[in-house]
Amino acid sequence: MVRRTKEEAAATRDSILDAAEILFAKQGVSRTTLQHIATAAGVTRGAIYWHFVDKGALFSAMMDRATMxxxxxxxxxxxxxxxxxxxxxxxxxxxxxxxxxxxxxxxxxxxxxxxxxxxxxxxxxxxxxxxxxxxxxxxxxxxxxxxxxxxxxxxxxxxxxxxxxxxxxxxxxxxxxxxxxxxxxxxxxxxxxxxxxxxxxxxxx
Missing domain, CATH: 1.10.357.10 (Tetracycline Repressor, domain 2)
Structure with a gap:
């Protein structure tokens, strides 16, 4: 059960980062709110804050997982x-x-x-x-x-x-x-x- 919960949490984190990446590319970083990202990812803002302290941390995580x-x-x-x-x-x-x-x-x-x-x-x-x-x-x-x-x-x-x-x-x-x-x-x-x-x-x- 614990393993499945960790896997689900990781999947949620990835879906948030995927949604952020798409929205940042479409409308820019400053014009994209956490609510925009939450809606696109199909999660609540609370779920985002569980993984990231703010938009800056989310942005950094997105860049860290990317390969330029x-x-x-x-x-x-x-x-x-x-x-x-x-x-x-x-x-x-x-x-x-x-x-x-x-x-x-x-x-x-x-x-x-x-x-x-x-x-x-x-x-x-x-x-x-x-x-x-x-x-x-x-x-x-x-x-x-x-x-x-x-x-x-x-x-x-x-x-x-x-x-x-x-x-x-x-x-x-x-x-x-x-x-x-x-x-x-x-x-x-x-x-x-x-x-x-x-x-x-x-x-x-």
């Missing part, structure tokens, strides 16, 4: 051995775009963190998590670009840090604009062209 596209790409490509650092960089960036396009859950959480969150004190964990994810990706890109420069694939005058920053700005801009209107352009096709153009531009400096 960048994290998923690292997991998928982490075991691959690619000798060419520029090809490795391209593969990683294209993997992020592919996950955003094809993994609805990952896309939804990324959209919440990027476009649907007002960074107030109660949801500041989103700002921290995004900053950490971006810093990690910029570091990965910078390492690949530095290795490429060391191998003579890029001119000595290319600054890996600055190039990685520019590359992230481009990718972030692509993702933001595509998320505003999923039908506006083919993210994979245009993203591949943009990445290839940028890398080609670095080579001819």
């Amino acid at each position: 596209p960048m994290d998923t790409a690292i997991q998928q490509l982490g075991e691959r051995q690619v000798a060419d650092p520029l090809q490795r960089l391209r593969d990683e960036l294209m993997a992020v775009l592919h996950i955003v396009v094809n993994d609805e859950k990952a896309r939804r959480v990324f959209e919440i963190a990027t476009l649907k969150t007002e960074f107030t004190e109660d949801v500041d964990s989103a700002r921290v998590r995004k900053r950490e994810a971006v810093a990690e990706w910029r570091a990965r890109m910078e390492a690949n670009l530095a290795e490429a420069r060391g191998k003579g694939q890029l001119p000595a005058g290319v600054d890996p840090h600055n190039a990685a920053t520019c590359m992230w700005v481009i990718i972030d801009g692509l993702l933001r604009n595509w998320l505003f209107d999923l039908e506006s352009f083919d993210l994979m096709a245009l993203g591949g062209e943009v990445i290839d153009t940028f890398l080609a531009g670095l080579k001819v400096r």
Whole structure:
């Protein structure tokens, strides 16, 4: 009986987080109340407070259980051995775009963190998590670009840090604009062209 009660409690918690995730993506974090979430999840507000002290705690739990596209790409490509650092960089960036396009859950959480969150004190964990994810990706890109420069694939005058920053700005801009209107352009096709153009531009400096 105790085990079933724990399982039911876990299922209720998951249903609350699922409902919150969908509502946050649809109408934004600040416009979503606990009552909205309770209604969508088919529970009472009391049930929400049994699991989470407030909306900030609920939001943090939702983000903690989520896997961002960048994290998923690292997991998928982490075991691959690619000798060419520029090809490795391209593969990683294209993997992020592919996950955003094809993994609805990952896309939804990324959209919440990027476009649907007002960074107030109660949801500041989103700002921290995004900053950490971006810093990690910029570091990965910078390492690949530095290795490429060391191998003579890029001119000595290319600054890996600055190039990685520019590359992230481009990718972030692509993702933001595509998320505003999923039908506006083919993210994979245009993203591949943009990445290839940028890398080609670095080579001819």
